Amino acid sequence: LPAEAGPDDVVIGSGDDAAILRPPAGHDLVATTDAFVEGRHYAPAWFEAREIGARLAIANLSDFAAMAARPRWALLSIGARGEHELDALVALQDGLAEALAAEGASVVGGNLAAVDGAEWLSLTLLGETPHGRGWTRSGARAGDLLAVTGAPGRAGAGCLLARRLGAEAGATAWRPLLDAWIRPSSRVKLALALRSSDAVTAAIDVSDGFGGDLAHLCEASGLGAEIVEASWPADPLLERAAEKLDVGLEVLRFGPSDDYELILAVDPRRRAACEETARASGVSLAIVGHFTDAPGALTLVTTDGGRRALPSGGFDHFALS
Amino acid sequence: LPAEAGPDDVVIGSGDDAAILRPPAGHDLVATTDAFVEGRHYAPAWFEAREIGARLAIANLSDFAAMAARPRWALLSIGARGEHELDALVALQDGLAEALAAEGASVVGGNLAAVDGAEWLSLTLLGETPHGRGWTRSGARAGDLLAVTGAPGRAGAGCLLARRLGAEAGATAWRPLLDAWIRPSSRVKLALALRSSDAVTAAIDVSDGFGGDLAHLCEASGLGAEIVEASWPADPLLERAAEKLDVGLEVLRFGPSDDYELILAVDPRRRAACEETARASGVSLAIVGHFTDAPGALTLVTTDGGRRALPSGGFDHFALS
Numbered sequence: 001l002p003a004e005a006g007p008d009d010v011v012i013g014s015g016d017d018a019a020i021l022r023p024p025a026g027h028d029l030v031a032t033t034d035a036f037v038e039g040r041h042y043a044p045a046w047f048e049a050r051e052i053g054a055r056l057a058i059a060n061l062s063d064f065a066a067m068a069a070r071p072r073w074a075l076l077s078i079g080a081r082g083e084h085e086l087d088a089l090v091a092l093q094d095g096l097a098e099a100l101a102a103e104g105a106s107v108v109g110g111n112l113a114a115v116d117g118a119e120w121l122s123l124t125l126l127g128e129t130p131h132g133r134g135w136t137r138s139g140a141r142a143g144d145l146l147a148v149t150g151a152p153g154r155a156g157a158g159c160l161l162a163r164r165l166g167a168e169a170g171a172t173a174w175r176p177l178l179d180a181w182i183r184p185s186s187r188v189k190l191a192l193a194l195r196s197s198d199a200v201t202a203a204i205d206v207s208d209g210f211g212g213d214l215a216h217l218c219e220a221s222g223l224g225a226e227i228v229e230a231s232w233p234a235d236p237l238l239e240r241a242a243e244k245l246d247v248g249l250e251v252l253r254f255g256p257s258d259d260y261e262l263i264l265a266v267d268p269r270r271r272a273a274c275e276e277t278a279r280a281s282g283v284s285l286a287i288v289g290h291f292t293d294a295p296g297a298l299t300l301v302t303t304d305g306g307r308r309a310l311p312s313g314g315f316d317h318f319a320l321s
Numbered sequence: 322l323p324a325e326a327g328p329d330d331v332v333i334g335s336g337d338d339a340a341i342l343r344p345p346a347g348h349d350l351v352a353t354t355d356a357f358v359e360g361r362h363y364a365p366a367w368f369e370a371r372e373i374g375a376r377l378a379i380a381n382l383s384d385f386a387a388m389a390a391r392p393r394w395a396l397l398s399i400g401a402r403g404e405h406e407l408d409a410l411v412a413l414q415d416g417l418a419e420a421l422a423a424e425g426a427s428v429v430g431g432n433l434a435a436v437d438g439a440e441w442l443s444l445t446l447l448g449e450t451p452h453g454r455g456w457t458r459s460g461a462r463a464g465d466l467l468a469v470t471g472a473p474g475r476a477g478a479g480c481l482l483a484r485r486l487g488a489e490a491g492a493t494a495w496r497p498l499l500d501a502w503i504r505p506s507s508r509v510k511l512a513l514a515l516r517s518s519d520a521v522t523a524a525i526d527v528s529d530g531f532g533g534d535l536a537h538l539c540e541a542s543g544l545g546a547e548i549v550e551a552s553w554p555a556d557p558l559l560e561r562a563a564e565k566l567d568v569g570l571e572v573l574r575f576g577p578s579d580d581y582e583l584i585l586a587v588d589p590r591r592r593a594a595c596e597e598t599a600r601a602s603g604v605s606l607a608i609v610g611h612f613t614d615a616p617g618a619l620t621l622v623t624t625d626g627g628r629r630a631l632p633s634g635g636f637d638h639f640a641l642s
Contacts, residue, residue, distance in 0.1 A: 011455075015541075016388070016457050016459075017353065017385075017524075017525060017526060018353035018384045018388045020349045020388070021350040028342060028343050029344055029447070030342070031339060031342060031430060031445075032338065033431060033432050033445060034398075035398045035400065035434045035443070036434075037436050040435060066339075075352055076354075077356045077443040077445075079400075079441050108352065109354055111354050111355050113356045113357075113362070113441070114358070115439055116439060117439055118438055120434070120436070120441060122432070124352075124354060124396050124445035125339075126447070129341065132332075134333070134341050138337075205338060220336075220337070
């Protein structure tokens with residue numbers, strides 16, 4: 001097919017052997033890939049087709065938020081059963097395209113393969129960042145503040161409620177937790193706004209769980225971290241879920257949960273700018289601790305003044321099925 | 322993890338939330354994605370792990386050859402069973418990395434997901450082409466010569482022999498056909514050399530089959546084509562395979578076969594330069610016909626002077642299992 005009509009930066013879109021794209025001068029290219037497998041990363045009983053596509057987009061956009069990079073182009077690779085209804089595939093792609101479009105990105109290529117068993121989706125997201133301006137996991141310094149967006153743990157709690165309670169989890173009361181799991185938000189706009197504030201020294205997104213992802217950031221930066229329980233965002237609904245599920249609140253807060261929120265290392269001299277930018281972006285952001293020069297030590301300072309190791313443990317894709 | 326040691330164009334490699342890459346100034350970005358599903362795109366009984374990885378690399382490199390683009394970076398997304406031996410996964414990635422490295426590309430990111438059923442691999446290949454110098458499918462003109470590299474049909478014949486004859490297909494006599502299927506070649510070097518000759522007006526790679534892919538190119542260019550049977554590269558082994566399999570030689574030549582060879586539209590004034598470049602690259606190239614102004618009409622001119630529709634039919638991923 002001839003080149004599609006599209007933004008000026010899409011020289012050749014879908015329909016030829018490859019897409020040809022034109023990043024602006026002075027920018028680096030940013031690339032990430034993430035995949036969802038039916039029954040593992042999404043549960044057909046709980047997800048509309050549009051939501052599956054949108055969530056995969058958010059998972060990839062979340063990596064861009066963690067790099068403070070601007071998403072532009074995506075390539076979608078699908079493994080679908082032959083009997084999959086075309087309408088449902090189209091809805092899935094629509095949901096994905098809409099979530100990407102909300103951040104200025106579009107699908108420029110893809111591949112459709114037939115499978116017999118579980119379906120899967122693999123998205124590669126491309127974009128740009130001005131030379132040398134992308135965030136990494138390795139730039140945090142001892143003394144930097146530790147900030148987190150939103151309320152990590154909600155997505156994992158929603159997933160666990162659905163798994164344990166079945167249809168009962170659909171009750172209105174639990175809806176905000178289920179929504180955190182099924183319809184997460186993109187933090188790209190916040191990240192791009194924060195990039196301009198020069199407040200952030202390192203970042204990672206919460207795709208495994210707060211404890212696991214914080215450990216990754218600390219490892220890359222050669223640091224430790226202290227989390228102050230009293231500073232953690234209050235979340236009465238998460239507390240009720242912990243009771244209902246009979247698990248510790250800390251397990252929900254810090255354990256496996258793909259919230260697609262951000263963990264940020266913040267220059268303490270720029271704390272105010274950081275908080276003001278988050279407010280202006282309409283995203284809740286809490287300073288929950290700080291980084292230390294004790295590599296690998298993740299400590300929780302409890303409300304009674306006690307200190308112990310942060311309950312951690314990332315999301316093990318091979319362990320959970 | 323901190324940025325990997327790597328070429329200057331890999332600013333941040335694997336280990337952060339996304340890769341950061343730096344294409345040279347004045348170049349467009351080229352991106353393609355292709356996936357293999359176990360049992361459909363590769364048969365574990367016939368493929369070493371290294372060969373599966375290498376073949377997926379070639380499938381993507383082939384799209385780059387068809388665009389005359391230089392491959393640089395790749396992101397590999399894998400769906401593997403939990404009990405998959407790590408050694409075999411490493412061998413697969415090594416085979417893929419080696420095939421990419423032979424063309425100057427390297428893996429800069431990826432994702433590993435767990436699956437219960439058939440395994441799959443999805444590769445996204447990124448690279449570059451000088452502004453406006455990439456080939457497309459749509460640039461052919463009536464009167465352009467139609468060239469093809471190698472001997473299309475061999476890969477499909479090899480696959481069919483393995484499926485029909487089982488272990489017997491492993492006999493030395495059939496090995497060149499099985500190799501065309503299991504260990505295809507990259508045509509990237511030839512394409513980059515031909516780009517400099519300015520001889521090629523449009524291109525597509527043979528990933529479905531000669532007839533099906535030629536139809537795609539003709540559709541994109543709004544043309545038809547005539548294939549002269551007498552000009553088609555002689556292939557006694559393919560003839561023997563047709564007899565053994567009891568299928569028409571034309572079915573093997575023009576039907577489903579993912580040879581990863583190139584179909585090229587060649588400016589007739591530059592035929593000699595084109596042929597000389599192929600010779601210098603050590604790749605056989607045959608002028609097998611020309612393009613016509615009869616949109617969609619693909620005609621075979623037989624050795625007895627007869628004319629009939631080219632037996633066609635692309636590779637239907639949903640039909641073949």
